[in-house]
Amino acid sequence: MIYQGNNEVSEKGKVDKPTLIFYILFVLLGWLNIYAASFDLENATGLFDLSTRAGMQLVWIGTSFLLAFALLKIDTGFYETYAFLFYLVGIVLLIVTLIVAQDINGSRSWLIIGPVRLQPAEFMKFIIALALAKVFNSYTFRLMERKNLLLISAIILLPVFLVIAQSETGTALVYLSFILVLYREGLPGGFLFMGIAAIIYFILGIRFSDTQMGALSVGEFVTVILIIIFSAAMIWNYIKRLNTSLILLFSVGALFLVAFVVSLFSVKIDWGIVAIIALAFTALYLLFYFIRYRKRTYLYIFLFLIGSFAFVESAEYVFYNVLQPHQQMRIKVTLGMEQDLSGAGYHVGQSKIAIGSGGLTGKGFLNGTQTKLKYVPEQDTDFIFCTIGEEHGFIGATLVLILMMFFVLRLLRLAERQTTMFGRTYGYGVASVFLFHIMVNIGMVIGIMPVIGIPLPFFSYGGSSLWGFTILLFIFLRIDKSRKRN
Amino acid sequence: MNSNSNPLSRRRYVIAAVIVIIILVYVGQLFKLQLMSPQYRDYADSNAFLRRTLYPARGAIYDRNGKLLVYNRPTYDVMMVVREMKQFDTLDFCRTLDIDMERFHALNADMRDRRKNPGYSSYTPQLFMSQLNVEEYGLLQEKLYKFPGIYIQGRTERQYNYSNMGLILGYVAEVDKNKMAADPYYMRGDYVGKSGIELSHEEDLRGEKGVEILLRDAHGRVQGKYEDGAHDKAPVSGKDLTLGIDIDLQAYGEQLMHNKVGAIVMIDPKTGEILCMVSAPTYDPVLLTGKSSDFSDNYRQLVNNPFKPLINRAIAGTYPPGSTFKPAQGLVFLQEGIITPQTLYSCYGGYPPLGGRPACHPHGSPLALQAALATSCNSYFCYGLNAMLNNRSKYESVTAAFDVWRDYMVKLGYGYPLGVDLPSEKGRFIPNSKFYTNFFKTDRWNAHRIISIAIGQGEILATPLQIANMGAMIANRGYYYTPHVVKERKGAALESTYTTRHDSGINREYFELTVEGMADAVTMGTCRGINLSPLVEVCGKTGTSQNPHGDDHSVFMGFAPKDDPQVAIAVLVENGRFGATNAVPIARLMLQKFFRGEIPESDQWLETSIINRAILPHVYTRNLPVNKPSNR
Structure with a gap:
């Protein structure tokens, strides 16, 4: 070079x-x-x-x-x-x-x-x-x-x-x-992207950790949606298959639409569960493409998805149990929570x-x-x-x-x-x-x-x-x- | 390769773009803060939030029987925010506070002087004048609306139920600049312990300051608590302390020591709790409270008093222990096998090898250790020390032997501060072999050159607390607990140093023998004056400590009862001559008081005689004010 x-x-x-x-x-x-x-x-x-x-x-x-x-x-x-x-x-x-x-x-x-x-x-x-x-x-x-x-x-x-x-x-x-x-x-830019993604997950996860949407908190719900969007974007960016990416997004969108329509008939919908189903669907979708096309990149995106979700789930624990009270307080003040x-x-x-x-x-x-x-x-x-x-x-x-x-x-x-x-x-x-x-x-x-x-x-x-x-x-x-x- | 075709080279634009975006976001935030948020200007005009400190109550102090010794009384400080003082009627203000214009200007100058008040700011409340009493507070409070910029801050002041033990309780005063610099907890005008328990237990007693956030309007008037006090922090009161000291015993001891210089220490040997600690002369703790002007006058008088009432002689006095040192000698000689309980030494009115020096008094001869303790024979212990230091089959050299001896003395509590929970305790002095090697400029010195240390004279120095602690050690037959004045801290355990047993490393049987010797001293020896049988069997040892400041000091060390001892005692009267003359009768009265709670009629003549005795060593007044008497 x-x-x-x-x-x-x-x-x-x-x-x-x-x-x-x-x-x-x-x-x-x-x-x-x-x-x-x-x-x-x-x-x-x-x-x-x-x-x-x-x-x-x-x-x-x-x-x-x-x-x-x-x-x-x-x-x-x-x-x-x-x-x-x-x-x-x-x-x-x-x-x-x-x-x-x-x-x-x-x-x-x-x-x-x-x-x-x-x-x-x-x-x-x-x-x-x-x-x-x-x-x-x-x-x-x-x-x-x-x-x-x-x-x-x-x-x-x-x-x-x-x-x-x-x-x-x-x-x-x-x-x-x-x-x-x-x-x-x-x-690789992916490292930087993951770093930024982690910061975004952390901020959203902590900022909106106090209100629940069924099984997930609002923060978790939003980050799960973000993980799905990031995954779709990575398929487009790294594998250059816009169609595969769009099919994924439309499927997830359809799932939410169905849930919304059902909720109109006064059926109580647990939006947290819906988000988890959407995430699971995305994971299976990636695995399916990996097995079918034997393309490693799908596996990496799959791992990114799993890792991201694990990070979101553990971020709250780390925040409340590892950080010292004054550090927690400084972050909460910055996020406008306190x-x-x-x-x-x-x-x-x-x-x-x-x-x-x-x-x-x-x-x-x-x-x-x-x-x-x-x-x-x-x-x-x-x-x-x-x-x-x-x-x-x-x-x-x-x-x-x-x-x-x-x-x-x-x-x-x-x-x-x-x-x-x-x-x-x-x-x-x-x-x-x-x-x-x-x-x-x-x-x-x-x-x-x-x-x-x-x-x-x-x-x-x-x-x-x-x-x-x-x-x-x-x-x-x-x-x-x-x-x-x- | 051209840089533009290098894919990594394109990353420079990504980085540049990130920088520009960050700056734009920041400009956006500035735009929001400075142009879209008019409330900040209002906040700034009034500085909407006023943080007011809430002072916790300082912990109270009780005696061992739950009698309240020290508590708090509210007082009020005048605080001033200079920026807010507009249309201020200074004359009226001075009249309300009952001060003249001169004083007003002096206080004002003090407040603004950054050397005296490093945290001065004209925008925040500053201490103008401290300690208004309730009446003065009432007068000012009524007129407060007339004086913009003046606030009243509530505080507390120490109050005392007894006029005793000023030296142990210590005093509180306004924090000084160094303390403020060292510990950010303190602000100007805060009160902090300066001596005694108030200093050593400052962190227990002070509690934790709270804070209250008030909202002010554009004119600086307080509108109330911000968000109903959701952000306030309540103050945490200081911990109450219970002392091991019995205030009645303490007061009685101070009465007996009236017009004398010296100390009385009584310890519960089972726990190490100090039952009384008299240092004479002492002062009434109330002298060191009140407005700063009264405080400084009284303080100056106490400092200038030739008898030095601000020194706690019980823990910082410098005295040769005299014959009270002998039991420790006997114990070491026995433990090291230098003598046996049957070993006899003869005495012909003095130590024969040195031509009858040090001198002794008439008693039977030759005699064994038990009798030597009872009669306080000087020669016996000189022989013992000589035998130990000259024992070349056991110790390699005189210096080796001496350092073994010294290690025992340290284990018995001499030579270093014992660690009592009071400031400025002294360890006083036990020499080591190096000291003498330097002193004689050779390491081939012999026992005879230092023989007087065997009888607690010479280079040996101890505090009355160490002497009393030795009494407790013998009472316990071989161990002690570090003496301490504070028995309980409310809401916290006692520090482990005060519950740890310190062992002497000397066999119990040798202590039993020593106890017998000290019992004989009371029944038929040198301190018959303290024989309280049949009430209680007392063990004791007198001391007559020679010193370069005039008459000998009168010393007594003892404990009672002989079996299952409840109290160990040391009494020292400066220039009180023979131990039996002053120290023994004072100890007798203290033990009467301790065991009976009162003085029987048969001893009342003695009480009167002691109280009326004045023994004021002229060492303190001689040479005044030219030369300070040298210590040694």
Whole structure:
């Protein structure tokens, strides 16, 4: 698989300017919003006061710029050569942290060396991206070989478990975003589809688990219908037999129609049983085609159907028995099942009030009342987007969102123009991490994702996270700068 | 191969499309929140939800007979939301609270000072002034409608039925900044245990705060509970505690120790429950309650008092145990086979090998262990220690022998804190061989250089609690339960450390012999003053502890009755001279009180005499205020 970059003309050996401009813009906007978020009307402090969060962030920004400059000076070969060594050091640091770290607000992820507090998990992001890139770069690498899949899974999952043990579940989820890299490099789309299907089943199953439709809950009923539709769609997509697929859908539709007509004669119909019959029919239909045509794909779709149903049935059990109460609560709040104003829902509720009260144009810089202390928690770290929404309104918040979108798209474009596998997979790794952070953080603040405490890149207050993101991005810019051109 | 013909390369468009879709969905949500939901603006104007903390009642404390010692009385805090204070009549407000403008501004400045109040915000209720009583609350409540932004927060304050045992109960006070930073449970204005049981059992006593969510209108006025309180969390009251302490015994002990410095500890040997723990001087717990101004005045006075009434001498006092250390010595020598019950040593008014030092008093000679305990012979135990440390057939070196000795002392409860459920217990000191090797700068020292430790002097230091615990150990013939003041926690079992037996590793028969020696001391030896027969057969050991602060300390350790003991006791009177002079009569009166519940007429002259005795060591007042007397 020889890949050639698209022959985009670019200045040789220059750092990609648009990305650099995005970076500087985000960091400065972040700084202003941190100032606004912790601004105190009674004791106004300057933007540069080092005793304030804004002043400290300026220190982090300054050091990040130095870091970025230094990273651009290092030869690309360095990252490639030492990728595995970095990985080893990273894993050792995570283990050491796990052993020596003190409990800070329930998390054991901070390494304290004298006056410096570091979170090794933040730096693991670029380390995993480098290690993955190095693996992909090997000449004989084929992703779908079992040995390679195991290696890739191990590289991603080992730090995931270590970081979960440090009680930083949010950061562990970030590592899982590298699946996007695998998808780009040849992981069958079916995997991704199954992942998405599982999320949809889970959400529907839990959201509508409290009302019954005969033998099934409303959630189960809807997911069973979805499983049948997915199966029909897969027959069409993978076997290219539209007729077979349509016959299945019509049969199931007919079954429901008959049931409906019967119910008009005041016969009580258990719709749950009807759905189960429809599902069983679909399963038999698939088995029949498998035996008749000896086509393996039918068997796979059959297994997908059985697996999906088993997943739906077990999801509820897992939700209520495996997840901890506060995690259940966060998900329920997100799904709109609970308000929980004295716990998780309070934060999201206040966050929505803050953003919602911003209106079209916002209340103006430093004029937000909700985000100034105490109403919105973590207003200068994880909930920094609130300040933007409140003070700059729909226009400001949308602008930031659109800018972030173009930033990630730009990263994809840079990744695609790499001439080495190393460069491209690292680039995709960088884009995945940023995309995941933006999606989860802003999604949480505007109330469509559960509360998962991860920062908004370049905006949230914090040295470790800013340094981590700077390193992640600038290694990529360095690789991009020295790519071979046609 | 061209990239566009590579099927995987097309996936970049799928990924890009997903990104664009996510952003569009988010913009859609922003659109909904910011442009289609006018209620959020209203909520924000009033910040519709007001979270009000509901404070639980702190647990009450009872004595062992169910007498209520500590309970709660309601008080009220004035809370202020600075943002809401418009058209505020400060003068009227000050008049209502009975404070002047100066005080108003000082309180206001304190509230806004982020160093003192890290959680300050002008949008949420902040503590302005604490602890209004019911009358003041009534006055303010009537006029509350005139003062927008002022709220009243109900709380409770500690109340005491007895003026005793301030040191054991401890006090509660407003939480400080460090505690708030360390434990997010606490907010400014919260009360937290600072010493005594209030501190050691803080988590039992404090309960769990509740929360109430109120709905406010656009003017900030409370409209009622949000969804009829469906989201509220009720506070959980603190656990009530029952102490092992008998308040009558405790009060009587404090009365006897009036104008003296020292401690009385009584333990039920069967359970380790502390029946009374007197440390003199002490203070009335009510002094450390009330408004913060009264509190700090009283606190300053107690801190500056030269007799240091804030130190619980029963668990933190530093005393050489003196002759009360001898039973432990006899036990170790017997167990290690250094002596037998029949071994005789002679005494000629002092320890002969060192020319009659340490000195002794007249008694028969030569004598065996039982008689040596009864007469408190110094020479006997010096011989014993010398024989043990010089026994090269049993121990390789003097340091090895000494460390065996030390391990026994630790097992007998000396040298480390026993683990009583009170803060700031001290372990005091039992040296190990390294200590002497460093001290003499050689490991070839011998028993004679450290001989005074055999009689509880020299480097040996113990607390009165450890001495009483040794009494309990002998009473039980070889084991003890960790002494503890809290006997029961309502709704929770006692921690297992207080129900675990600690064994001495010394044979029961040797304890029986020791008991006989201590019984003889009462019937015909050094502490005849505590002979309560025929009421009860008492066993005891006096101590006269030499110290560098003036007259000897008067010490007594004992238990009663001899068979099936119900109480172990230690009494220590600083500078009270011979054990028999002060410690023995005080112990006698305490045992009378314990067994009879009252003092018989025949002993009332003694009671009067003891109560009227003033023994105030001038070590505490000498040198004031220039030099602090050194400890050693």
